[in-house]
Every structure is written in structure tokens, then in C-alpha cells.
Amino acid sequence: METNAHFARKDILGLEDLSAEEILTVLDVARSFREVSEREVKKVPTLRGQTVINLFYEPSTRTRTSFELAAKRLSADVVNFTVSESSAVKGETLIDTARNIESMHSDIIVVRHPVSGAPQLLARAVKSSVINAGDGAHEHPSQGLLDLFTIKEHKGKFEGIKVLIVGDISHSRVARSDIYGMTKLGIEVTVCGPPTFIPVEIGKMGVRVTCDFDEALAETDVIMMLRIQKERQHGGLYPSVKEYARFFGLNRDRLSRAKSDVLIMHPGPVNRGVEISPEIADCTQSLILEQVSNGVAVRMALLYLLSRGAYGKAAH
Amino acid sequence: METNAHFARKDILGLEDLSAEEILTVLDVARSFREVSEREVKKVPTLRGQTVINLFYEPSTRTRTSFELAAKRLSADVVNFTVSESSAVKGETLIDTARNIESMHSDIIVVRHPVSGAPQLLARAVKSSVINAGDGAHEHPSQGLLDLFTIKEHKGKFEGIKVLIVGDISHSRVARSDIYGMTKLGIEVTVCGPPTFIPVEIGKMGVRVTCDFDEALAETDVIMMLRIQKERQHGGLYPSVKEYARFFGLNRDRLSRAKSDVLIMHPGPVNRGVEISPEIADCTQSLILEQVSNGVAVRMALLYLLSRGAYGKAAH
């Protein structure tokens, strides 16, 4: 599983930081790892004796499981270190917790935190490699990378591909990571949602903005639907779930106006009948489950590349 | 650890489905695996590189630990995926969760769910093998199998053995799995409890019914005491814990009326002083802890047989 990939980073904090070349390296390595999960014996000795800590300040069974499986299939030792909101409030600081973990000789710390920027803070405080597994409304780089991986597998290229991201752009760390990564690779990104869900300065990220889903749909190659947080309704950000589904949900009727080979993506978990109708979530053009599969491969690639980086540093 | 056992199932959903021959195959394989846990090095490479997911929608440290140890002793990678009641309510559907897990290339999903029939639904939705680790008041097949295994070890046969199951038959998935398995193997089953705890049509399952514990006791070879849910008292299903213990609890006085070699079983956890008195739980005829030991062996057998089944399918 050796590659000649050049990758000298200590941490993966966001796609804003990564160059197009680095992103392509991750995707190349991920492709070579994807095959491991398809074997009968889904295990390689690559990270044997390395210690990966899943440091989660938010509950997230899905992402944690994906990283845990990625680490185990590389033969690393993984420990889940979950900090509940209540204990974080009265407990020690994030940096003290991270330095404690590092003192147990961790190699890679995978961190999810409700505060934007927390992984950056942590990465500066520890020598271990840090992977941001989602920080506030900031970034979720492994999700952005698996989305890119999935698009590449189906379209064979990024340049000129048209992606439409629909939903609550303002609160979505997935959208931000997607936009950073996609625009760097030449994808043309349009974002769509009710005005309350579109950040005022989003245009500066190099994307087109529209509130008219149907108009934007016509020339799109990939539709990326975002999960709607039902809780936000109480904040008055959208009138009702039914209203939202009508204007911004993807259903059969709306899909009939898109290109016949349009691809449908969603970071999950899906609210069936809200942002996406059940028959569309399960249709042949839906890549939702393929995204999940590719997530394990991309996370294996990140763990592998950072461990190589760590070796590099040790040799200095 | 190869056996010539014929076993072609994808899933283990309940003992209602299994034939007598299939049950005997599981018990045979379990016997060969029991020895692994008695070694100094309790580990065989049988399932190396296979992925087992414990998908638990109810808290259950005991059963989860038994499956986790069984998988680890077979060298499988195990991930615990626990879904709390609150997150299940607002979250994605059971099938979406299962398909997500399967997309990470799981081989076997062990599922516990408060709703009867949930594992069946799940088994139809995924290609991974599914083991029902308890669904509502329906079945708990690995418990039923370990009970059969324990009886076989002590009695050497099933045909003509008389088992008395005492307690809340209506709400017990253990009782149902026991009854399905035992009656298929020629065991004569009697169930006993207050009328509010006996399902009206239980006779159709091929068991005898009685409300008189003492009368039934006399000719019994094995007494299976069920855990009483103290919470149910508030529903008016039984008058008081003290009353229950008097009429349906197993104590020294009552045991003196049974055969001298009667065996005592209980699926645990035990309510000492309620359905069973402390000295009886700990007496030499009590097989309660042996049941727990045998549980690991039976679960190793199930994991092994399903993984063989999966290979079989792959070869089609």
C-alpha cells in the first residue's frame, strides 16, 4: 500500500488550507484503500501499533464509526474519548484534555467539537496529528473529500462539472468544506436555499447564488442536498417543514426537470420527505450510500498520509 | 476450527425459523468454540478482517459484552453503534441507519431493538448477516440457544426432558425463544405464572400451562426462572413484589419439593429475593453463571456460521 504521494502536513483542519494537488493526493490514496474494504479480509497492517484517539465533544455515531473502522482496518489501536457537554463545561480546558491524551502517546487525534476553530487551537497545542471531524459551522474536511472522491468516480473529472448545493448553507460545515474543495478543483458551484439560509458574503467563496431551485436544476451535473435541521424552524428561519419541502425539497417532479444523468448526493442522515423524497433518496442516481462507503476509504487515506507525515517529522 | 456443519442461513432472527437440525448444528459448533475461552490465549484467527457491528437501540451492557467478546476472540473487528432512544426518534429510519452501516462494509450486524420484528425488517434491507440480540417481546435467539446448550451439557439429551418456565411469559422474549427451541427438540415445556403474565393462546405453542408452581415443580427436570420487571407492578399486573415472591419465587422451601437433581436456570440479571432467593441463585444446582459462559461460545458459533454462510453466498 505504498504510494509515492507527496504529503507533508501534520494536520487536516479544513479544505480551505489544502492545495488542489494535496486534495488530489488524498483522493488517489483513498482509491487504493477502497479496495481493502471490499476484500474478504478487510485489514492491512499499515498502522499497526499506532494510536488513534476519537475525541468527540458532540455525539456522532456515524462519523465516529467511519473513523473507527478506517483505523481498525489499518490495524491501528483506536480509543473513543467522548466528552459530554456537561462535563466539558465544568471540566478541564480543551487544550489540557488534548495534552493529556497526547501524553499517552497518541499519534493521531480525530476531533469533533461544537465550536468553530477548536481543532485549529488543538493542532497548535499538540505534536500529534489532528483531523477535524467537524467543528461548529466551520468545516468537515473528510466529508468534503469523500464528496469529491464520489464525484470523481462518476464524472471522471472536476473541471467544468456543475454542482448545485441546496439547503441551509449558513449552518453547514459540509457545504463550506465542499465549496472550498470544489472551487479549487474547477467545479462550478451554485448554492440554493431560502435567503435566511444563505450567508450574505457567500459570493466571495466563488459560488453563484440562487433562490430558484427549479431554474438552477436544469444545467446541473450533481445535486447536493443538505440535511435540514428541524430544530431551526423554531428560530423562524423557515416557515414550516412542508413549505420547505415544497420549495427546496428534491422530489420526482422536480427531478424530471434536471438532466437525465444528474447525480444526487446527501451527507446524511436523510430526512425523508423533507429535503428529499423517499423515492429519490433510493433511486439509481442517488449516490448517498456510495458516499458512506467512500468515507471509510478517504479516512483510511487521511490516517495513512498523516502517519507518513509524522514519520517524516521524526526523521528531521 | 473447521466443521462439516451444514448451515446456509444469512441471518439468525429467531428460533421459530430454525429447524431442529440447524439448532443442533449451532450447539455442536458452540461446543468446539467453548474450549477457546478456556485457553490461556483466548483467541483464534477465524474471523480476522471481518467487521461486526453491535447496533443497539436499547442499553444492554451484558449481551453487548458477550457478543463483543465472542467477536474479539474470533479476531473480528467490532464496533459498538449505540442509538439512544431520543436520537432514534428524531433521526433517520432504522433501515437508513442499517444501510449506512452496511455501506461501511459490515459483515454481520448484531441488533437489539425495542420493537418486535425490527431485526426481520433490517435483515431484508441489508446484505450483511443480521443477528437478533433481542427485539421487543418477540425473540432473543442467542439466549434460547445458550439455554439449550446448557441443558444438553447437563442432561445429555433433549427428548423427554421436562422444563418449567416461571414468570412473566407474556413480556419475555427469552421465554418465546426457549419455547420455540425446546419444543422442536422434544423437550416438554410447562409455563407457570400469574394469569396476567400468561398469553391467552400460549397453548398453541405446544406448552402446558399452570398457575400452581408447587404442583408443576414435582416432576420437572429444569426450572427456568424469568426476571420480574419491578416496573410492571405499577401496571397492576401483579399485586406486590412480596406477593409475587411468595407464589412464584423459587426458594429453599419450594425447591425441597422438586426432584433432587433438578437444574435451576435464569437468563439474568437476577432480582435476588424476588423471583429467586439468594441461596438458591448460588446453590450447586444453579446453572446461572454457566449460562453466561455458554453464551459466549454460542455467540462465537453464530458469528462463525453466518460468516461461512456469507462465503457460501459470495461463491454463487
Place this chain on the structure above:
Amino acid sequence: METNAHFARKDILGLEDLSAEEILTVLDVARSFREVSEREVKKVPTLRGQTVINLFYEPSTRTRTSFELAAKRLSADVVNFTVSESSAVKGETLIDTARNIESMHSDIIVVRHPVSGAPQLLARAVKSSVINAGDGAHEHPSQGLLDLFTIKEHKGKFEGIKVLIVGDISHSRVARSDIYGMTKLGIEVTVCGPPTFIPVEIGKMGVRVTCDFDEALAETDVIMMLRIQKERQHGGLYPSVKEYARFFGLNRDRLSRAKSDVLIMHPGPVNRGVEISPEIADCTQSLILEQVSNGVAVRMALLYLLSRGAYGKAAH
């Protein structure tokens, strides 16, 4: 990783029980294991196929993680068995739970429990080795041992070393284990804190008592600061956090009155600005993170020595 160390115990329940010679054996073995965590491949096959259960009745991510990493680096199978307070109340007894775990063929049970003496009770009930990972206000022997290990690494000896333990001595299991271990090895221990935090008969443990931090500081080689439980303030045991920090907190001003080579220790987690000021927690004399590192090595040593003991017993 073989040693000639003589160590014939089944359990590690507290430093009160251990002889000076036994303590020194643990520290010697720990030194040889410390190097494992500093390798690129942090793993030895020493406990392959052994089963370690972390049985935690109190939430403790830090100690649990340290034991989990220690076991994994020795190649043992580890299962976390966490019992929440609510389920312990309505559930089975501690001994029934432990016997159930043992019936699954555990080799070592690491137990944390809010009740002083619970691990002792458990050790008598099971054949598995038991390690006390903290019981009520009684003992926390692996913490005491790692503190001794850390002092030895820096001072090269115990005899005549002066240690000052500051804080809530009454409620601290760390202080008790430290005092038992230190006095056995010839360390001169002084305890210091507000009178409400000093047990009346503490002098019988062979320590000097003072309420004057500044006076005691002058001739101390090692200052051991204890975590202050902010919750206890409501019990009226100390007037206010600010007041406490003023009289019993370690800050730069106070430290200037100590020996220039005084060492600073703290079992963590640290309340920055309460019992210790941030700049002192992070200064070059602070060994706080080194204690955490040494904790993994000491726990590897305990797991290893108990597994050897178990072999010894098996050979009887």
C-alpha cells in the same frame, strides 16, 4: 519483556496492602514498559488473547483511556463495561455483575466504584485479578504508583525526599494511596489544607500536618497539588474559590519561596486558577503531563504482573 520480578498477588486493591519491595517491583517493570509507548510500533504481544474488562461505575474517560491503551499496547482484548448510576440502583448487585463478567472468562477486571471498599468485595468474589481504579475516598493505587514512578525518575531515590500534598486530603483517594506508598519508601510526607479538609487522625498515617502552605513550602522537594472539587463549596467546607486559591493555590509568587529545583505534580484534571495558576501548571518544573505518560507504563506493568500471577495460580 520478561523480568525476574517476584510478584505473587492476585489483585491490586491499594498501596496500603503492598510491601515496599512489591512497589519497587512494579516501578521496575513499568520502566521497562515505558519504552514500548515511545516506539513507532507501540505494541508488544505480551497479553495476546487475555481479556481485560474496564468495569466503571463512575464516569472517568481519562483513567479508563489510560487502562485501555495499556491493555491494547500489550495486545489484550479490552471491553468497556460502564454501569450508570441509575441502572446500578435498580439492577443486579456488584458481585452478581462481576461474577457474570468473570463467567465470560475475563482475566483482569479493572474496577472504579463510588463506594470505598467495593473492589475488595469484588476481589473476594471472583477468581479474575482485580485492579482498583479508584474507590470512593479510599484508594487509587495506580495513581499512587505513577506518582512514585515520576518522583523516582527525577530524584533517583525515595529515602529522605520531602513531599508536600496540598488540598482536600479528606476526600482524596489519590492522597491516601500516595501517603501509603510514600511513607513505605522513606519519603517524608506533609499534608496541608484548610482544617475542614484534613482528617482528624491523619497523623496516624505517618505524615506531618500543617495549615500554613508558605511555611511548609520552603523545605519541600515535591509539591503535590490536589484538584479542588468546586461542588464541595456548597457544603460549606471552604468559603470561596477565590479564598481557597489565595491560601492554598500554587502561584508564581508562592513558588518563589520554594527550593529552586522543587517539582510540581497534580493528578489532574487541573482547575487552572484555582488550586494552581496557569503559568505554574505549564512551567518547566511541572511534571503533570509526565505523570500521565507514566500512568500508561505503570498500568501496563500492573496488567503484566497480574497476568503472570494468574499463570502462577493456574500451575498450582
